[in-house]
Amino acid sequence: MSSLTEDYRRREESITIAHEPAGQGETHELLTLNIGPHHPATHGVLRLLATLEGEVVRDVKPIVGYVHTGIEKTCEDKAYWKVIPVVERMDYLSYYFNAMAFCGAVETLLGLEVPPRAQYLRVIHLELNRIMSHLVWLGTSALDLGAISMFWYCFRERETVLDLFEMSSGQRMHTRYIQVGGVIEDIPQGFAAKVRRFCKEMPRRADQYADLLEKNQIVVERLRGTGVVGEQELLSLGVTGPLLRATGNPWDLRKAHPYSSYDHFDFKIPVGTVGDNYDRFKVRHAEFYESTKIIEQALDGLPEGPFITPDRKIALPPRHELATSMEALIHHFKLVTEGFRVPPGEAYYPIESPRGELGCFVRADGSAKPARVHMRDPSFTNLQALAAMVRDGYIADLIATLAMLDPILGGIDR
Amino acid sequence: MPDATGLELTAHELREVEPEAILDTVFHRGRATLVAEPTHVKTVIGHLRSKGYTFLASLHGVDYYPEEPRLGVIYELLDMKRVDRISVKARLHTEAPAVASVVELFPGAEFPEREVYDMFGVEFEGHPDLRRILMPEDYEGFPQRRDFPVGGEPVLFTYNEEQNYGKWQ
Numbered sequence: 112m113s114s115l116t117e118d119y120r121r122r123e124e125s126i127t128i129a130h131e132p133a134g135q136g137e138t139h140e141l142l143t144l145n146i147g148p149h150h151p152a153t154h155g156v157l158r159l160l161a162t163l164e165g166e167v168v169r170d171v172k173p174i175v176g177y178v179h180t181g182i183e184k185t186c187e188d189k190a191y192w193k194v195i196p197v198v199e200r201m202d203y204l205s206y207y208f209n210a211m212a213f214c215g216a217v218e219t220l221l222g223l224e225v226p227p228r229a230q231y232l233r234v235i236h237l238e239l240n241r242i243m244s245h246l247v248w249l250g251t252s253a254l255d256l257g258a259i260s261m262f263w264y265c266f267r268e269r270e271t272v273l274d275l276f277e278m279s280s281g282q283r284m285h286t287r288y289i290q291v292g293g294v295i296e297d298i299p300q301g302f303a304a305k306v307r308r309f310c311k312e313m314p315r316r317a318d319q320y321a322d323l324l325e326k327n328q329i330v331v332e333r334l335r336g337t338g339v340v341g342e343q344e345l346l347s348l349g350v351t352g353p354l355l356r357a358t359g360n361p362w363d364l365r366k367a368h369p370y371s372s373y374d375h376f377d378f379k380i381p382v383g384t385v386g387d388n389y390d391r392f393k394v395r396h397a398e399f400y401e402s403t404k405i406i407e408q409a410l411d412g413l414p415e416g417p418f419i420t421p422d423r424k425i426a427l428p429p430r431h432e433l434a435t436s437m438e439a440l441i442h443h444f445k446l447v448t449e450g451f452r453v454p455p456g457e458a459y460y461p462i463e464s465p466r467g468e469l470g471c472f473v474r475a476d477g478s479a480k481p482a483r484v485h486m487r488d489p490s491f492t493n494l495q496a497l498a499a500m501v502r503d504g505y506i507a508d509l510i511a512t513l514a515m516l517d518p519i520l521g522g523i524d525r
Numbered sequence: 526m527p528d529a530t531g532l533e534l535t536a537h538e539l540r541e542v543e544p545e546a547i548l549d550t551v552f553h554r555g556r557a558t559l560v561a562e563p564t565h566v567k568t569v570i571g572h573l574r575s576k577g578y579t580f581l582a583s584l585h586g587v588d589y590y591p592e593e594p595r596l597g598v599i600y601e602l603l604d605m606k607r608v609d610r611i612s613v614k615a616r617l618h619t620e621a622p623a624v625a626s627v628v629e630l631f632p633g634a635e636f637p638e639r640e641v642y643d644m645f646g647v648e649f650e651g652h653p654d655l656r657r658i659l660m661p662e663d664y665e666g667f668p669q670r671r672d673f674p675v676g677g678e679p680v681l682f683t684y685n686e687e688q689n690y691g692k693w694q
Contacts, residue, residue, distance in 0.1 A: 176659040184668060188675055219554050346605075349581055349633025367608050456553045459601055459612065461582065470601065472585045482671075487583035487601070487637075495636050524659055 141169065144506075148177045152255050152510045155520030159497075159513075161506065168501050168509055173494050179524040186484035190450030191217055192291060194481060198471070199285045201486055202522030204247055207233075207240040208464040210289040212471035213484065215370065215460035217291050220453050220475050223425060227414040229293030230372040235306065235409045236279070236288055237371070238402040242313065243272040244465040245395050249320065252392075252514035256330055261323060268316055271309055278302050291451075292426045293419030303410050310403045310410075317399040324392075334389040338500040338512035341386065348499065349492040352467025353394045354516065358386030364463040371462075376408045388508075391515040395465075425451050450479040459487075466490055466517055488522040527609060532557040535573075535611070543568050556612065558599075563615045567625040570600060570613055574630055578602035578611060581627070584637035586645040590671035594618045596645055600627070617647060619670075626652040644669035 147158040156177035162170040182201055186194045198213045199206035211233060218225060225233075250265030273283040279298050280286040288294055324330045342358040355362055361380045365373040381397030383390025419426045423442040432439035445451075453475040461470035467489030474483040497516060501509045527535060529552040536547045536559060546569050549560035561569045580603040587597040594616040601612050615624050626649035627634045638649045639658040646667040649655055657664060666673060
């Protein structure tokens with residue numbers, strides 16, 4: 112190193128930002144800076160009111176609600192099976208998870224048993240969705256840190272996953288694949304082979320991402336040691352998911368409270384050590400491999416049998432029965448016009464979404480429409496930790512921390 | 526989830542701390558709910574927190590129209606060690622609904638409480654920053670209540686921003 116660099120490094124290290132005196136006057140003045148709502152680094156329509164002292168963030172207040180569309184209110188006006196496409200539009204990157212949480216809550220209220228094949232098909236799609244969601248996160252986060260090539264690589268793989276969704280359900284996004292009692296259709300011929308090819312390819316792609324990013328000095332320096340918040344503080348703020356796991360707490364509902372036969376699969380929960388942005392990045396990156404493993408095991412052990420509950424009061428009869436069976440026709444007519452009725456009660460069904468605990472609360476009043484649907488969206492709760500993460504750090508770290516927080520505004524505002 | 530017996534034992538314990546605190550217990554489809562007297566909600570949750578339910582997973586507002594008391598606030602508590610969930614419910618009347626805030630116990634309740642205030646008009650006493658969170662700050666009415674009509678609301682553009690925006694008739 113030249114003496115100039117050494118001198119610069121020494122002066123850089125001598126600056127302590129945590130104990131700079133805050134206040135008004137000629138030397139110190141606080142600046143309130145408005146970031147967003149339309150800003151490429153806020154990952155949606157998020158507005159941040161940042162209080163700055165020079166380049167140091169003293170406080171930040173997130174302001175949300177710009178894409179509030181009243182989905183929960185809309186749900187109260189729809190029959191149970193028509194709610195599914197609506198709730199899928201909340202967190203628009205994890206639509207299978209939204210549908211799963213809602214269907215799980217309704218199945219709990221109905222006391223309905225989901226056939227094993229349907230549970231496995233759900234797991235395959237949920238994990239594909241998790242990979243897809245993390246790919247979008249990785250691509251856009253790298254973009255925020257200045258690496259545009261990552262964005263194209265991640266969206267290339269995402270395209271493959273969306274093609275798989277299109278093959279099994281006809282839609283690329285908001286697929287309405289998961290239904291109350293099972294899934295809408297069995298997987299088509301050739302789907303398993305394509306998923307297997309993707310599962311073979313994905314770990315290699317993830318290795319390439321790691322090669323690109325982990326050895327990149329800019330990425331490492333911007334992520335390591337920034338945005339650190341301890342485990343206890345995150346827990347008190349209600350934070351779950353990869354953010355909590357980055358501090359070393361292995362809380363994952365797939366392991367802690369298995370649903371949809373997650374206990375049949377052998378996978379690990381990646382955890383971090385210190386809970387900085389680098390750990391958050393590593394935890395999500397490691398989940399690429401674990402999700403791939405789950406998908407492969409689910410394909411290997413895919414049980415035979417029905418893909419949706421045979422209960423004709425809940426699920427539509429197969430198309431060919433309508434031509435021969437009067438009962439099937441009546442059931443079809445009742446389900447399509449009125450829908451099914453759910454006995455009165457309340458249920459809360461939590462699952463592990465890519466961002467943490469996604470819980471759906473459903474209150475049934477005995478009619479064919481839910482009386483209340485409420486989503487505990489992980490992005491909404493996790494956003495509360497943003498101020499704790501960025502306080503007394505540089506504003507450039509705020510952008511990196513926000514990217515690693517991975518908020519989805521559709522889920523926050525609902 | 527505690528089973529039905531466990532729920533009764535918890536309720537009994539809470540009644541020993543505060544005789545009036547628990548109005549009812551509901552065990553339905555594996556979900557354990559304690560119906561608490563609104564004035565004692567914070568005591569009940571504080572006691573459950575000291576018993577190991579240290580994580581507030583979620584907070585929902587519900588409108589039970591046409592039942593009375595109409596509004597409900599539901600707290601989903603989680604014990605991460607035993608993987609055990611319990612929910613606490615407070616029922617409130619629509620005239621000046623108020624309940625003590627639990628932000629002191631769980632700082633993560635801040636946004637969810639603001640959301641319930643925004644959507645149902647429940648005042649959380651002691652909340653540090655009780656403002657609307659999802660709806661515009663000058664909005665009138667509480668849209669998630671069951672008697673709030675759906676639709677018919679003009680979309681805000683520059684040409685009509687002066688006229689009747691956010692007013693609920």
